[in-house]
Amino acid sequence: MIPFNRPHLTGHEIRYIQQAADQGQLAGNGAFTRRCQEWLQHTLGAPHALLTHSCTAALEMSALLLDIAPGDEVIMPSFTFVSTANAFALRGATPVFVDIRPDTLNLDERLIEAAITPRTRAIVPVHYAGVGCDMEAIGTLAQQHGLDVVEDAAQGLLSTADGRPLGSFGRLAALSFHETKNVISGEGGALIVNDPALADRAEVLWEKGTNRSRFFRGQVDKYTWVDLGSSYLPGEITAAFLWAQLERAQEITAERRRLWRRYYDAAAALEPFGIARPVIPPGCDHNAHLFYLRLPPALPQTEVLAEMRARGVAALFHYVPLHSSPAGQRLGRAAGSMAVTDAVSGSLIRLPLWVGLQDRDVDFVIEQLTEVVAARA
Numbered sequence: 001m002i003p004f005n006r007p008h009l010t011g012h013e014i015r016y017i018q019q020a021a022d023q024g025q026l027a028g029n030g031a032f033t034r035r036c037q038e039w040l041q042h043t044l045g046a047p048h049a050l051l052t053h054s055c056t057a058a059l060e061m062s063a064l065l066l067d068i069a070p071g072d073e074v075i076m077p078s079f080t081f082v083s084t085a086n087a088f089a090l091r092g093a094t095p096v097f098v099d100i101r102p103d104t105l106n107l108d109e110r111l112i113e114a115a116i117t118p119r120t121r122a123i124v125p126v127h128y129a130g131v132g133c134d135m136e137a138i139g140t141l142a143q144q145h146g147l148d149v150v151e152d153a154a155q156g157l158l159s160t161a162d163g164r165p166l167g168s169f170g171r172l173a174a175l176s177f178h179e180t181k182n183v184i185s186g187e188g189g190a191l192i193v194n195d196p197a198l199a200d201r202a203e204v205l206w207e208k209g210t211n212r213s214r215f216f217r218g219q220v221d222k223y224t225w226v227d228l229g230s231s232y233l234p235g236e237i238t239a240a241f242l243w244a245q246l247e248r249a250q251e252i253t254a255e256r257r258r259l260w261r262r263y264y265d266a267a268a269a270l271e272p273f274g275i276a277r278p279v280i281p282p283g284c285d286h287n288a289h290l291f292y293l294r295l296p297p298a299l300p301q302t303e304v305l306a307e308m309r310a311r312g313v314a315a316l317f318h319y320v321p322l323h324s325s326p327a328g329q330r331l332g333r334a335a336g337s338m339a340v341t342d343a344v345s346g347s348l349i350r351l352p353l354w355v356g357l358q359d360r361d362v363d364f365v366i367e368q369l370t371e372v373v374a375a376r377a
Contacts, residue, residue, distance in 0.1 A: 002365060004314040007179045007186075008252065008355035012244035020240040028233030029213070032240040039246045040175075040190055043158070044165045048193035050206050051242070053234045055154045055176035055189035059087035061205050062150045062172040062191065064228055065198050068093045068121060075115050076124040076152075077107045078323040078334065079341045084124055084152050085322050085332060093121070095332035097323040099340050103279040104128065105348075108340070109137040115335035116145055125170075126152040130182075130289035131280060132161030135169040150174070153192075157183055158253045159287040171195045177242055182256060182287055183249050185242035188234055205229040253287050255355050259362060260288035263351060266366040267293060273373045274298070288353070292318070293369075295347045304372055305349060311368040316350045 020032055033051050040049035052058045068074065070092030076084050078097035085095040098115050101108045105128045112123060123142055125133040135151075142149045149169065154176035156166035167173035172195070177188035193202050203213050209229025214220050234242075245252070267277050274296030280286055295301055301317055308315045321341045322328035351365055 001309075002313050002352050002357075002361050003354075004316050004350065004352050005180050006354045006356060007184055010244050010248045010252075012247065013241045016240035016244050017237050020236040023236075026236050028235055028239070029207075030236040030239065032236050032243050033234070036239055036242050036246055037190075039243075040192065044168050044192055046168060046192045046194055047196050048199040048202065050191045050193070050202060050232075051234050051239060052189040052191055052206070052232045053238070054083075054187055055152075055174045055178070056083040056087065057230075057232045058174035058189045058191035059083055059150070059152065060090065060230075061202065061232060062174060063087045063091045063093070064205050065172060065202055066122060066148050066150070071119060072121040073117060073119040074122045074124055075112055075120060075335070077126050077341070078321040078328070078338055079105060079128070079319050079344060080126045080152065080322065081154070081319065082322065082325075082327075083154075084126060085328065088122075088124075089327075089331045094119075095322070095328070096120070097321075097328070097332055097334045097338065097341075099336065099338050100128075100344065102340050102344075104131050104133075104281060105344055106131065106133040107138070109134045109141070111336060112138065112141055113145075116147070120145070120147060122148040122150055124150045124152055126154075127156040127159065127166050129278065129292065130155045130157075130159040130166070130287040131278075132156070132159060132166050132284050132286075135161055135164075139169060148172075151192075154178075154189075155181065155287075155289045157181070157287060158249060159289075160285045162283045167192045168194060172198070177245070182252055182289055183242070183245045185234070185238045185245065188238055188242055191232075201227065206232045208232075252355055256288035256353065259353055259357055260291050262359060262362045263291040263353070263366070266363065269366070270370060270373060273377055275373065290350055291353045292348050292350045294344065295349060297347070299373065299376060301346055301349060304369075307372045308349075308368060311372070313365050313368050314352060315365075315369075317345075318348050318350055319345060321345050
């Protein structure tokens with residue numbers, strides 16, 4: 001079986017974890033945490049970055065920082081992971097789902113304005129598969145209506161749009177280092193604070209609502225509870241593991257892009273069967289987080305995936321749309337038609353892509369898919 005994902009290790013993870021242990025600090029906000037945060041700030045050109053124990057935590061911090069409250073509305077795609085909506089629903093806000101573009105599968109910027117109401121507080125674009133949303137259009141719309149933008153850049157590390165890193169456009173952004181991402185720490189994430197006015201409070205929320213960081217900098221003689229917050233820090237073991245990955249992030253991304261391109265070129269042979277390859281718009285330099293294909297209606301997704309598994313390939317579907325989920329129907333609402341989202345959810349398949357996958361594996365996957373498709377044509 002060719003697995004869908006296999007975590008890639010650079011070879012330095014255990015050594016750095018041992019260093020963290022030798023330094024005698026295993027709780028968060030130690031030397032490795034600071035090293036990772038500085039790397040993110042430099043790479044994204046961000047004034048402030050905070051490691052978190054997950055991307056979910058970074059999104060929850062975003063909702064707290066923006067003072068999202070019951071009755072507020074937050075616009076987002078339905079074709080996303082549940083954390084995008086949960087973070088704001090936990091504050092009592094209503095996720096308002098807008099359909100996605102049929103090319104990039106990102107939030108359709110042309111449909112956002114019609115979803116804005118007097119209760120709208122923020123827009124949360126999700127950079128699907130590491131391909132950037134139209135952030136210029138979204139940013140302009142947000143500015144016109146006085147809304148905040150929070151980028152869900154869980155899949156977007158080292159991708160760019162119009163020459164700028166994903167995660168650098170919104171007032172806030174959230175990254176993921178889950179083991180299924182390009183750069184990993186098992187579980188992990190980061191909050192990117194692009195608005196310096198939010199930096200001090202972000203640090204307080206991150207430190208469980210205390211001014212503990214100011215205490216360690218010698219700015220106060222005692223630390224105490226000053227605001228809302230929670231335990232959002234990862235431990236130093238997680239940060240040490242992550243640092244070994246960030247050191248090699250460019251190399252990891254380059255290899256994933258090479259494998260992605262091999263898939264893309266090989267999958268051209270499937271287009272006569274009505275199978276669509278990913279679309280990368282001009283100005284986007286993606287990180288090859290996912291390679292997916294879209295099946296025509298005549299090819300049932302579940303049957304194709306079952307046949308691929310029987311042939312030794314762990315291909316997968318992706319999101320069940322949030323607007324059609326039990327919690328999404330109870331806690332959120334759809335703004336207009338979700339036709340593209342529904343069609344994509346029922347037709348998209350993701351193929352194995354991870355560092356260590358061999359060229360012959362890529363060729364095998366496409367060969368098996370071609371046989372499955374040809375047998376049904």
